[in-house]
Amino acid sequence: MPARDEQSNYENTQNFLKTCSRLGDKKADIGAQCLELNESRRLCEAGMPWRVNEDYVRYHDLATLPICAAVIAHFCLAADLESGSASFHDIVLRVNFDKDELQQALDSVLKLLKGLDDNPSNVKDKADLNAEAKQLSKQLNQIVQIVCDITIDEKAIEMLFPYASRSLAAYRLP
Numbered sequence: 001m002p003a004r005d006e007q008s009n010y011e012n013t014q015n016f017l018k019t020c021s022r023l024g025d026k027k028a029d030i031g032a033q034c035l036e037l038n039e040s041r042r043l044c045e046a047g048m049p050w051r052v053n054e055d056y057v058r059y060h061d062l063a064t065l066p067i068c069a070a071v072i073a074h075f076c077l078a079a080d081l082e083s084g085s086a087s088f089h090d091i092v093l094r095v096n097f098d099k100d101e102l103q104q105a106l107d108s109v110l111k112l113l114k115g116l117d118d119n120p121s122n123v124k125d126k127a128d129l130n131a132e133a134k135q136l137s138k139q140l141n142q143i144v145q146i147v148c149d150i151t152i153d154e155k156a157i158e159m160l161f162p163y164a165s166r167s168l169a170a171y172r173l174p
Contacts (some may be wrong), residue, residue: 033110037066038113043063069106076095094149
């Protein structure tokens with residue numbers, strides 16, 4: 001993904017969470033705090049919070065956890081605003097998640113991030129923290145379930161795989 005898109009996506013999530021947080025949503029508040037801790041704990045590059053700090057490259061799960069948590073919070077809150085479903089042409093997506101599980105997972109992420117020293121060289125047991133971050137990321141991603149309703153037909157093939165038919169047209173059968 002180009003850097004400009006990464007920046008735009010990051011800022012979109014940050015603005016959404018800050019707005020929802022000001023409206024009193026606890027999940028949004030935690031998501032916004034995760035992004036703040038991403039910067040204050042120097043898990044990201046200075047001035048480019050959507051990029052991992054080189055000091056944390058070996059601990060990728062730990063370095064990406066704040067953004068993962070914020071994006072999951074953003075996704076779930078957006079799904080809630082849209083009554084849990086979205087449509088695209090003839091495809092209907094329903095987003096299901098347990099709000100209490102999400103809250104608990106976000107609380108755990110926040111606790112881990114707040115426990116980090118803001119100097120990466122002082123973080124003890126980085127491998128253990130990275131393993132915990134990996135587990136939390138996995139937990140966050142498993143909370144969200146997306147159900148897709150689509151009729152499998154030619155229209156679905158064209159919508160989902162538009163290049164498949166065209167690329168096969170280049171092959172000539174003997």
